[in-house]
Amino acid sequence: MSSITSTDRQILEVLVTEGRNNAINVAAILDRNRPYINTRLSVLAREGYVKRVGPAPNSGLYELTSAGREKVDSQKIIQ
Numbered sequence: 558m559s560s561i562t563s564t565d566r567q568i569l570e571v572l573v574t575e576g577r578n579n580a581i582n583v584a585a586i587l588d589r590n591r592p593y594i595n596t597r598l599s600v601l602a603r604e605g606y607v608k609r610v611g612p613a614p615n616s617g618l619y620e621l622t623s624a625g626r627e628k629v630d631s632q633k634i635i636q
Contacts, residue, residue, distance in 0.1 A: 561606070561628065564589065565597055569606060569629050572621040577610060579617045601625070 561569075564587070571583050580598055584591040598619055601607045606625035611618040621629075 561601070561604070562597070564593075565601055565606075566629075566632060568594065568597055568601060569621065569625050572607060572619065572625070573629055577618055577620040579619065581617075 567587055568583055571586050572578060575582070575586065580591050580595045583589075583598070584594040587594070595617075598607060602609060602619070604624075605622055606628055607619045608622050609616050609618065610620050
C-alpha cells in the first residue's frame with residue numbers, strides 16, 4: 558500500500574473519533590473542501606483503510622477498516 562498524506566491521516570483520525578461519517582461532515586470538521594475530501598476518501602477506500610457502508614452500494618458513508626485502524630495506531634495519530 559502506498560503512503561498516505563497528512564490530510565489522509567486527519568481523515569482517518571476523524572473516523573476514529575467520530576465513527577462512521579460522510580465527506581460533507583469530514584470536510585466541515587477538518588475545514589477542508591468537500592470535493593477534495595471525497596477524492597481522498599476514494600483513495601483511502603482503494604488502499605483498504607476505509608470502506609463505504611450504508612443501505613446503497615454507492616453510499617457516501619464511510620467507516621474505518623481494521624487496516625485503517627492499524628495505520629492510525631502505527632502512526633500514533635491518536636493521542
